[in-house]
Amino acid sequence: MGKGGGGGSTPTLVDDNLKNKQYLRIVDLIGEGQIEGPVGGLHGFRVNGTPVVDKNGNPNINGVTVQWRAGTQSQEPLSDYPFVESEIPVSVEVKKDTPILRMVSNKDVDRVRFTLGVSQLVQTDSQGNQSNSSVQLAIDMNDGGGWVHAKTVQIGPGKISGQYLESHTIDAPKKKPFQIRVSRLTDDSKTDQLRNGTVWASYTEITDTLMSYPNSAVVGMRIDRSLFADTPKRTYHIKGMIVQVPDNYDPESRHYSGVWTGRFKPAYTNNPAWIFYDLVTNTRYGIGKLMGAFGCDKFALYAIAQYCDQPVPDGFGGTEPRFTCNAYIATQRKARDVLDDLASVFRGMQVWNGLQLTTFQDRPSDPVWTFTNANVVEGKFNVSSSAKKARHTAIEITWVNPENGWKDERELIQDDELVARLGINVKKVVAFGCTSRGQAHRVGRWIIETEKLETDSITFSTGREGINCIPGDIVEIADNSFAAARVGGRILSFSGKEVRLDAPVEFAKGESGYFSYMGSEGKFVRVDIDTVNGDVVTLKEVPAGLRQWGVFSISKKSLVTRLFRVMSIAEDNKTGNYNYTCIQHEPQKEAIVDHGVDFQGNPATQNVIRVPNIERLSIAYILDSSQVQARAMWATTTINRNITFDVIVYRDHKVALRGNTKDLEYYFNGLDAGVYMVGVRARDDNGMLGNESKVQMVIGAPAAPSVVNIEPGFFELKAIPHISAPKTLDTQFEFWFSENRISNINEIEAKADFLGIAKFWIKGQLKAGTPYWFYVRSINEFGKSHFVEAEGKPNDNAKDILEVVGDQFLSNKAGQRLQSQMDFNSEAIMENAALTGAVVQRQMKVNGDLKSEILHVQTTQVTDREAFAEDMKKVQADVGENAAAVQTKATAVFDIDGNGYALNYVGAGVKYKGQFYKAGMVIGAEVKNGQVTTSIGFDANNFVWFNSASGKMEPFMTAKNGQLFTREEFIEDGSITNAKIGNYIQSRNYITGRAGWK
Structure with a gap:
């Protein structure tokens, strides 16, 4: 009987022990100064969309310190930023036999910081036991006098299972530019048991200087790099530029006190009128230097600003200012375009009145003058109306939603009556500086109502009375021809309450009406009419300020004069008359637009909540590993935080897949080949469902192109395939090309050249007028269709070719x-x-x-x-x-x-x-x-x-004045657009009486 024994152990593993803390220091230029500052202190500073602290001041992100300067002329430099840095990425592995070189050309560099490290650092023996390891690198510099060793960098001993980086700073040589080099001193590892790859991640050029950035609002941020894989995105919620506002104006309460004397004070405001004034008058970043002493009509803007600040319904049961502007002007553009955008915020337009830049606004106001058939040239008004196709029935407004991460959102405003009458005609508009859904709605409603109500424009000429108006003014038009009755003319005489007119007017007995005329104070006066007897009108009171030969207008319940806004006035230098262009003005539009928004509705029960409809539902194809995935994408007119979306995939009228998401997209996979319908509908937290929208999705081998269009170009052909059958997901096209027609379809892949896979293909470097053949088939992840042939010839128009070739040559x-x-x-x-x-x-x-x-x-x-x-x-x-x-x-x-x-x-x-x-x-x-x-x-x-073979210089070809002359020619293959033959034409084999033709 025997016995045996044994033992064993598991490998010894070492924890990562290389530690290094790196901080990102970055200075962001917020904009022109001086600004008011961040909203809510540190809560206004955001890293990757997350506020540094919450609204109560508790940190959301640790390891972040922030400083900011408002952008004054004499502001202090940011502390802890005594230098300017510029990081240049390298991201190269350093091998021992391949040092890495870079050139530093900045002549102001004082120091260079190298970010070096290892991709991994660990030693493993044959038993799997881990141990610490180390690696050495060398930093060298060359200012033209040869390489000088600056520093030896040793990483370790230690162990790290992932990338590890550390920084080393070297003083720059006095002579610039100079080269820097990083080389590896340790032998490269040749076995998996030693992992010590070295990397040069980046280098940073450092210039020692204290920068105060005068007149620039800046933020300095110090961020712990260990919290982020890449450089994080920084965003800032701030109150922006401090501008000049009236000294009797409180921007916080939007209240104007007393009478304004015309003086200003600096303050922050988002009233678009005073932002407009700032850009016009500022000499540093505006057009103040160009305007000079002309300036801007501040009193016109004062009236506009008050109109902007008036409270209107916000659609949620509260009120908000009629117009605000919260915008970044981040790119240089023409001043006219920027000012037009700003004026559009308050429904305005800029105009030069001959003395200064002024503005007018589309809002109700009294007419400044009356034009009748009696004070226009030839008594004629030329009226035209907008075309039906120019009247939009729905407006899609893009605005920025602060409640949704300051992302763009779209608000759809639709006039159901117009849609029923004219059909859908959508206009897309970006609301400049708009961060309010209510204001976005008003922008769209204003466009619809303007195109709906103000359809007429009018032109006419008048004498020196034309100097009484400027563009933007409201004028009363009393056109007898349009009214089919006498509604205006001139005053011949007056006595007491009686006024004699230049012609009789019709006025029914007992009918009420008004007699209007321009008073002595330059304002229109309206007086009730008592009776009318032919050309004599008796008023109910004695008219004050009435003038002989002045113009009048009559309005009554059954017939009123019309109001128009002056858009342009041009003086005719030959006649001295003034040519007017005006558009219709309807004062009731303001009430419709500004007081007609209601996002809450008026439900009879709290169970009634609007569930938004699904719009622009579409399908996109994605290839993920070995599985085919599809993505459904859609949009809605509104997003409620309690809304989710049901996604249902149907096949053969049966549910194949069901899901729910809060996002505006949904991914699904594992679908077999076939034809599907994808339906999406919104659901609120009470379970109420909105309308379902559906879109077809086909998964399977694609149908062949129904046609391949060939568009000829200059020395190129463009092949564009089209499929009339339902298109499968991710269908593309495979393009083959041949200089000769291939009759046997089975030989295409053997004889034609494969071009590639795309939606269309442009084949260049071809001969003009020569036939070529494309062979195209549809392709996706499930298979390919059969080939479809298409023939084409590149453009052969010699005149056009010469122009194109010439332009191409002269551009290189x-x-x-x-x-x-x-x-x-x-x-x-x-x-x-x-x-x-x-x-x-x-x-x-x-x-x-x-x-x-x-x-x-x-x-x-x-x-x-x-x-x-x-x-x-x-x-x-x-x-x-x-x-x-x-x-x-x-x-x-x-x-x-x-x-x-x-x-x-x-x-x-x-x-x-x-x-x-x-x-x-x-x-x-x-x-x-x-x-x-x-x-x-x-x-x-x-x-x-010339040919000098005969002993004398004989020209055989010449080009002169754009024409080519040759003595004799032999052309194997030629194309002639227009042939002009002088004496005769004959075949090459022509022999008199024996062969050929002549």
Whole structure:
């Protein structure tokens, strides 16, 4: 009997023990200063969308410190930011036999911080036991005098199972630019038991300086990098620019006290009128310098600003200001465009009134003048109406929702009556600076009501009365022709309550009405009419300020005059008249627009809650590993936080898949091939369902293209397949190409060239007028269809081809060189050469106004991005202002982005009586964005080819004035658009009386 024994152990593992804390310091430019500041203190600073602290001041993100400056002229620098940094990513693995080099060209750099590390660091023996390890790197610098060792970096000993990075800062040499190098000193690992790959992640150029950033609102943020895999996104909720507002205005309460004297004070406001005024008058970032002493009509803006601040229903049972503007102007644009956008916020328009920039607003106001048939040229008003197709029945407004992460949302405003009458006609509009759903709704409603109610425009000419109005004014139009009755004219005389008119007016007995005229104070006066007897009107009171020959208008319950807004006034220099263009104005539009919004409705029970409809439901295909997935996407007019969405996939009228989501998209997979219907409907927290929207989805092998359209281009063909059958998910097309027709469909893959897979294909480098064949089939993850053949020929119009080829040539580097003028100013050439460090050789002789010279300039330049070399020679003779020169220039350029060119140019030119004449030739090769072009170009008035074999110079071909002449030609295959034959035409084998034809 025997016995045995044994033992064992598990491998020893080591915990990660390399620790290093890195912080991201970043300064963000918020905008022009001075600003009011963040909303809610640190709550207004957000990292990846999360506030640094909550509304109660409790930290949401640890390891973040923030400083900010409002953007004053004399603000203090940010503390803890005594330098300016610029990080340049490298992200390269460092091998021992391959040091990594970079060039630092910034002449202001004081220090360089290297971010180095390992991808992994662990030693494992054959038993699986882990232990610490270490690795060494070297940092070297070269300022032109050779490489100098700056620092040896040792990482470890320690163990880390993932990437580990640490920073090392080196002083920059005094001489700039300079090179930096990181090399590995430790041998590269050749076994999986030692994992110690080294990486150079980035380097940072550091310039020591205290920056106060005057007139710039900035935020300095210090963030613990261990909390984020990448540089986090920073966003800021702030109250923006402090601008000039009236000194009697409280921006917080939006209250105006007393009478405004015209003086201003600085304050924050989001009233669009005062933002408009700021951009017009500010001399630093606005157009104040251009406006000069003309300025802006601040009193017109004062009235507009008050109208903006008036409270209107917000749609949720409360009120809000009629117009606010909360916007970032982050890109440089034309001043006119920016001011137009701002004016659109308050339904306004900017206009020059002859003295200053003023603004008007689409709001109810009294008419400033009356125009009748008696005070317009020839008594004519020209009326036109907008076309039905120009009247939109629904408006889709894009606005920014602060409650949804400041993301764009869309508000749909629809007029059901117009839809029933005119059909759906949607207009998409971006509401500038709009962060209120109520305001967005009013923008859309205003557009609909304007196009619905104000359909007429009118033009007319008048005499010197035309100077009484400016664009934006409201005028009363009393057009007898339009009214089919006398509603206006001139006053012949008056006495007491009786007024005699220039013609009788119709007025029914007992009918009430008003007599309107321009009073002595420049305002229209309306007086009740007592009786009318022919051309005599008796008023109920004595009219004050009535003038003989003044104009009048009459309105009554059955017939009223119309109001129009003046859009433009142009003076006719020949007649001295003023030409008016006006559009219809309906004062009741304001009440409809500003007081007609209700997002809550008026339910009879609390169980009635609006569930939004589904819009723009679509299907997208996604390939995820080995499973085919589809994604349903949709939108709604409104999003309620308690709304979810039911997603149902139907097949053969049965439910194949069911799901629910809070998002506006849903992913599903594991679907078999077949035809499906995807339905989506909204559900509220009470279980109430909205209307279901459906879209078809086909999963399976695709149908063949029903047709392949071939669009001819210049030396190219574009193949565009179309499928009339229901399209399967992710259907694309496989393109094959052949110069010859392939009759046997089974031989296509063997004889044709495979181009690729896409939605369409453009095949270039083809011959003009030559037939080519495409073979196209549909393809997706489930299979392929059969081939469909299509034939096409590239454009063969010689005139068009010459224009296109010429434009293409002149747009590349060779063409630009051929077009360039020869530089006769040698002194300027030498000055430029001195700046670039070129080598210059010059021979010259001068005798009074006579000068001859030979100039040779050789230039070589290398930066951290580009290598450049050029050799220029010029031979020149001058007599006074006349000169003749021959120039050759060879240039070679290449950059690190893979773009480069080589040019060789020869030119001869004369400058005679101030005019320049030249002939030139260029040979060029260019690569740009991966596309290679080679070119040879000539520029001359005359081209002549000679044959001297007979002992004398005989021309056999010449090109002159755009025409080509040849003595004899043999052409194997030619295309002629228009043939002009002088004497005769014959076949090649023609023999008189024996063969051929003539």
